[in-house]
Each structure stands twice: as structure tokens, then as C-alpha cells.
Amino acid sequence: MDLQALWLTIRLALLVAGILLVLGLPLAYWIASTRWRWKFLVEAVVALPLVLPPTVLGFYLLVAMGTRSPLGRWWQSLTGHALAFTFEGLLIGSILYSLPFAVQPFAASFAAVDRRLLAASATLGAGSWRTFFRVVVPLSWPGLVSGMALSFAHTLGEFGVVLMVGGNIPGATRTVSIDIYDKVQAFDYAGANHAALLLLLLSFAVLSLVYAVNRRIWMVSPWK
Amino acid sequence: MEVRGGETTGRDGVLHVDISKRRVQAERSFDLHLACQVPAGITILFGPSGAGKTTLLDCLAGLETPDAGRIVLGESVFFEAGHGINLPVQDRRVGYVFQDLALFPHLSVEKNVEYGLAKQEGAERRERSGVLLEAFGIAHLRQRRPREISGGERQRVALARALVTNPCLLLLDEPLAALDAATKSKIVEDLRRWNQTHGVPILYVTHGREEVFALGERVLVLDGGRVLAQGTPHEVMTAPRIETVAQLAGFENVFEARVAAIHADRGTMTCQLAGGPEIETPVVRGEKGAALRVGIRAGDILLATELPRGLSARNLLPGKMLAVTQRDVIVEAKVDCGVPFVVHLTLAARDSLQLQPGREVWLVIKTHSCHLMAR
Numbered sequence: 001m002d003l004q005a006l007w008l009t010i011r012l013a014l015l016v017a018g019i020l021l022v023l024g025l026p027l028a029y030w031i032a033s034t035r036w037r038w039k040f041l042v043e044a045v046v047a048l049p050l051v052l053p054p055t056v057l058g059f060y061l062l063v064a065m066g067t068r069s070p071l072g073r074w075w076q077s078l079t080g081h082a083l084a085f086t087f088e089g090l091l092i093g094s095i096l097y098s099l100p101f102a103v104q105p106f107a108a109s110f111a112a113v114d115r116r117l118l119a120a121s122a123t124l125g126a127g128s129w130r131t132f133f134r135v136v137v138p139l140s141w142p143g144l145v146s147g148m149a150l151s152f153a154h155t156l157g158e159f160g161v162v163l164m165v166g167g168n169i170p171g172a173t174r175t176v177s178i179d180i181y182d183k184v185q186a187f188d189y190a191g192a193n194h195a196a197l198l199l200l201l202l203s204f205a206v207l208s209l210v211y212a213v214n215r216r217i218w219m220v221s222p223w224k
Numbered sequence: 225m226e227v228r229g230g231e232t233t234g235r236d237g238v239l240h241v242d243i244s245k246r247r248v249q250a251e252r253s254f255d256l257h258l259a260c261q262v263p264a265g266i267t268i269l270f271g272p273s274g275a276g277k278t279t280l281l282d283c284l285a286g287l288e289t290p291d292a293g294r295i296v297l298g299e300s301v302f303f304e305a306g307h308g309i310n311l312p313v314q315d316r317r318v319g320y321v322f323q324d325l326a327l328f329p330h331l332s333v334e335k336n337v338e339y340g341l342a343k344q345e346g347a348e349r350r351e352r353s354g355v356l357l358e359a360f361g362i363a364h365l366r367q368r369r370p371r372e373i374s375g376g377e378r379q380r381v382a383l384a385r386a387l388v389t390n391p392c393l394l395l396l397d398e399p400l401a402a403l404d405a406a407t408k409s410k411i412v413e414d415l416r417r418w419n420q421t422h423g424v425p426i427l428y429v430t431h432g433r434e435e436v437f438a439l440g441e442r443v444l445v446l447d448g449g450r451v452l453a454q455g456t457p458h459e460v461m462t463a464p465r466i467e468t469v470a471q472l473a474g475f476e477n478v479f480e481a482r483v484a485a486i487h488a489d490r491g492t493m494t495c496q497l498a499g500g501p502e503i504e505t506p507v508v509r510g511e512k513g514a515a516l517r518v519g520i521r522a523g524d525i526l527l528a529t530e531l532p533r534g535l536s537a538r539n540l541l542p543g544k545m546l547a548v549t550q551r552d553v554i555v556e557a558k559v560d561c562g563v564p565f566v567v568h569l570t571l572a573a574r575d576s577l578q579l580q581p582g583r584e585v586w587l588v589i590k591t592h593s594c595h596l597m598a599r
Contacts, residue, residue, distance in 0.1 A: 114326070116322055116324060116326040117326050117328060119287050119322070119326065120328070121339070122286075122314050123285055123287075123316075123318055123319070124314075124389060125315075125317070125340050125343070126314055126339070130342065139329070
């Protein structure tokens with residue numbers, strides 16, 4: 001078992017889930033509340049990673065991170081090294097790749113909050129921030145937990161994007177899924193099995209959490 | 225113009241409204257042109273469904289924006305189209321009790337009532353909410369969630385939640401619709417007592433003709449998005465022009481119709497409901513093709529799950545169940561007979577008939593239960 005790869009994978013997945021919570025909440029709230037007619041385009045862009053081959057996303061990310069692109073040059077001038085084939089680059093790729101897994105459950109649970117409750121909150125003097133944190137978030141927390149757990153689990157298992165933008169650098173970009181691939185290539189089936197079994201159990205545990213959270217809400221408060 | 229939000233006191237704050245709003249909905253567009261003045265005290269807002277009552281309240285609260293005009297309460301300008309003034313909802317200090325109450329399901333009764341006191345210190349917050357919880361007889365429910373208390377208790381919580389903020393204007397959208405008469409008058413007494421010390425304009429929406437006389441010092445009659453009349457209940461409700469509206473408001477079922485045939489010898493005529501079936505009604509003056517409105521009380525309609533035979537009633541309309549909802553002790557059934565009918569049943573009747581949506585049913589309506597009104 002490659003503990004270094006395991007630790008790196010978990011760190012990556014936790015960071016992705018955390019950052020997607022911060023980035024995904026406002027984006028999802030905007031999607032759930034705006035009446036802008038071109039909103040569907042934004043929704044389509046958010047959903048792209050669901051259908052796009054990871055290699056396509058990875059390829060464009062690699063190009064965008066290269067020193068010939070403005071982003072790559074800006075990063076280079078800021079940090080002194082390139083973005084591709086680093087943990088940071090991998091993080092950016094993973095965030096984009098897991099975006100729909102966070103934003104879609106967030107937006108769906110926001111949209112399910114009764115608009116009359118938001119109106120009631122406003123007439124009681126609450127601004128939009130207070131309404132968001134006192135009414136919207138508490139009433140949609142199963143969706144928030146689901147979104148974070150799904151983006152965590154999805155990041156655990158990603159392979160294509162990692163391979164394209166991260167390569168296989170131990171301690172920096174070598175994740176468990178890459179490790180499994182390497183072991184199979186090297187005919188180390190026992191080692192691959194250990195790592196694979198661990199990912200399987202971890203993913204199962206996280207998904208059980210998602211369904212347990214949603215089931216509890218359904219069973220305890222049939223509010224209608 | 226000076227714009228002031230939070231600081232105005234309720235006293236002597238007369239509400240001046242002069243707004244227009246156009247709404248385009250799926251089937252019909254709707255024009256609202258309202259001009260009225262509402263002084264302190266309870267003013268009943270009365271009119272048939274679709275008259276614009278809720279739209280008016282939403283505009284006053286700031287939940288909807290009028291297309292033109294102005295809304296002023298005392299010295300504070302809520303809305304003025306020409307000057308681009310539109311005070312945000314949260315700065316208007318308007319108490320609003322919604323038709324469906326909109327209590328926060330995840331908060332206890334106490335937290336619901338304290339919600340509007342975010343700017344107060346903890347101790348003051350508890351004291352102010354405590355006073356109202358006591359006054360409305362719901363102090364023992366403090367820790368309960370809204371779904372754990374009865375309908376009447378929920379209405380009190382909603383009222384207490386709106387009053388605790390000391391609003392400058394109070395909007396009540398059929399707040400007591402589902403309550404029995406005794407509970408209702410108790411709550412109205414509480415409301416009156418509260419307003420003796422606060423003196424703010426209270427707009428109280430109702431459908432019920434009897435409530436107009438029981439509650440209001442003043443009544444504002446709306447129909448088709450216009451103010452039809454305003455004054456004391458006695459002045460307004462007996463004026464002939466208003467009688468149509470007043471009558472109309474007492475009917476759960478109101479249909480546009482045309483006279484299809486007149487049978488003067490039998491004292492009846494046949495009316496074609498717009499988009500629906502023909503029904504037999506008492507004869508009135510009017511000729512074939514004349515447009516009128518037919519009102520039928522939900523309680524005057526019989527509902528049968530098999531084709532009834534040998535009836536004296538002349539109207540037997542086949543239909544399909546749409547939905548069954550319970551409002552306190554009344555069960556409201558919606559039936560599609562080409563046009564949607566509302567039928568009131570008892571709980572026992574609902575249980576014995578097994579009225580699931582989609583079921584074939586027949587409505588039985590006596591000729592003389594069909595009330596005709598001019599348009």
C-alpha cells in the first residue's frame with residue numbers, strides 16, 4: 001500500500017470538497033434564484049464535466065496551464081514554477097471536474113426551499129445574507145452534505161484528468177487511482193487489489209452517508 | 225425627497241397608495257389600477273378571488289414591484305416610480321401574515337417569533353417575544369416546531385411573529401380562514417387590543433361577507449384590479465353596485481356564462497358556462513346570448529361516485545376528481561367538469577367515498593342553487 005499516494009488523494013479530495021463548498025454555494029444560489037434568460041448556458045457549462053471525457057478536460061487544462069497561456073505565465077510569475085504537473089494544478093483540474101457534483105445538489109436543494117419562506121424572512125427585516133444562512137442553508141443542508149460528499153468521492157476516483165494535468169509524481173500528483181494503474185502495469189495484482197479495495201470501501205461509505213442523510217430527512221419530516 | 229426607512233413610528237402613519245401593475249399570466253393578463261388611502265385601524269380588503277387583493281399586499285410589502293405610481297406610509301416613501309425609489313422589503317417594517325403562514329419549519333415557535341428581532345439584545349429579544357407568546361396564549365408551545373402544533377396555534381404564531389417587530393403597517397392575507405368562529409373572534413380581539421397601543425393601518429383580506437361586518441371599521445372593495453368602493457361596512461356593502469361583488473365573494477364557484485335558451489313557461493333557462501357544460505338555472509330578465517355570471521356555493525353541491533338516478537335536481541354533471549384538501553374541518557374537493565368546481569364535504573363523507581384524484585364522479589346541483597349575477 002502506497003501510503004503517500006493515499007494521503008495525497010485524501011488531502012486532494014478534502015480540499016476539493018471544501019473549495020467547492022465555498023465556490024459552489026454562491027454559484028448554485030445564483031442558478032437557483034436568477035431569472036436571467038441565458039442561465040441555461042451556465043447550467044450547461046457546469047454540467048459539462050459529467051459528459052466530457054476526462055482526457056478532453058485534462059487536455060484543455062494542460063494547454064491553459066502551459067507557459068504559453070496567460071494563466072500559465074501569470075502563475076509562473078507569481079510562484080516561480082509552472083502550474084502543470086504540480087499539486088495546485090491537480091487541485092484546479094479536480095475542482096472543475098467535480099463542479100457539477102457539488103453545484104447540482106446545492107442548486108436543487110436551494111430551489112426546493114419554499115419561496116414564501118424567503119419572503120417571510122425579508123418582511124421580518126432580514127437581508128439576503130441573513131435569509132441565506134438562517135433559512136436557506138438550514139432547510140437545504142441534506143443537499144449541501146450530498147454535494148460535498150459526492151465531490152469528495154468523485155475526486156477520490158478520478159483518473160483521466162490526473163493523468164493529463166498531474167502526471168505521476170510521487171508526493172505531488174500521484175494519487176491512489178494512478179497507483180493502482182501502475183501496479184497493474186507491473187503485474188502487482190495483490191498490491192492493486194489492496195488499493196482498489198480501499199477506494200471501493202471509502203466510496204461506498206461516502207455514498208451511504210449521502211443516502212442516509214437524504215433518507216433521514218425524508219423519514220423524519222414529511223412536511224406536507 | 226427625503227427617504228426614510230426604519231425610523232418612522234406607526235402612529236398617524238396613513239398609507240397612501242396609487243399604483244398600477246400589469247401581469248401577464250398563462251391564460252389571461254391582469255391589470256391592477258389601485259388608488260386608496262388607509263388610515264390606522266382595521267381595514268377589510270374584500271373581493272372575489274382574482275380581484276388583486278394578494279397582489280396589492282405583495283406590492284405594499286415590496287415583494288412585487290408596481291409598474292407605476294407611488295406608495296407612501298406616513299413620512300416614508302416605499303415606492304415612487306418617477307424617482308426610482310423602491311425601498312427593499314427588509315427596510316419597510318411591514319408585518320405580513322401570509323395565507324399559508326410561511327412559518328419556518330426548522331425553527332421552534334419561540335425562534336420563529338424572535339426571528340424579526342435580530343438587531344435586539346438577547347435579553348430584550350426574549351422579553352419582547354415572551355410578552356407576545358403570553359398574550360396569544362402560545363407560551364407553552366415555545367419549544368415546539370410548527371408541524372407539531374394545531375392549525376389555530378400556527379396562525380397565532382404567525383401573527384405574533386409579525387407583531388413582535390412593531391411593524392408600521394400590518395398585512396393579513398386571510399389569516400383566520402381555517403378557524404372556527406370562536407377562535408377567530410378571540411384572535412381578532414387580541415389584534416384590536418394590540419393596535420390600541422400601536423395605531424397602525426391593518427389591511428385584512430377576506431372572502432367572507434360576514435367577516436366584513438364583524439371585523440372592520442372600514443372596508444375596501446376590490447374587483448378586477450380596481451377599487452370599487454370604500455367606506456364603513458354598512459355604507460359600502462348595501463350599495464347596489466357593490467351587491468354583485470359582495471354576493472360574488474360569498475361563492476366559491478363563479479363562472480362566466482351565456483344564456484343558451486330561455487324556458488319562460490318552466491321558469492328556467494339554460495346557461496352555457498364558458499369552456500364548460502350547460503346548466504339549468506332560474507330564469508332572469510335577459511335574452512338569449514346575454515353574458516352573465518353564475519355563482520354556486522361549494523356547500524350546495526352534492527357529490528356522487530356513481531350515476532345517481534331519480535333526482536329532482538336538474539343538473540347532473542359528470543367530472544373527474546382533481547384533488548382533495550382539508551381545511552380545518554371542511555374538506556375541499558376540486559372536480560374537473562370542463563371547468564373546475566369546488567365542492568365542500570365533511571370529513572366523514574370524504575372517508576366513506578374514497579375520493580382519489582382521477583376518479584369519475586357526478587356533481588348534483590339544484591336549479592335554484594345557481595345564482596345569476598349581471599356582469
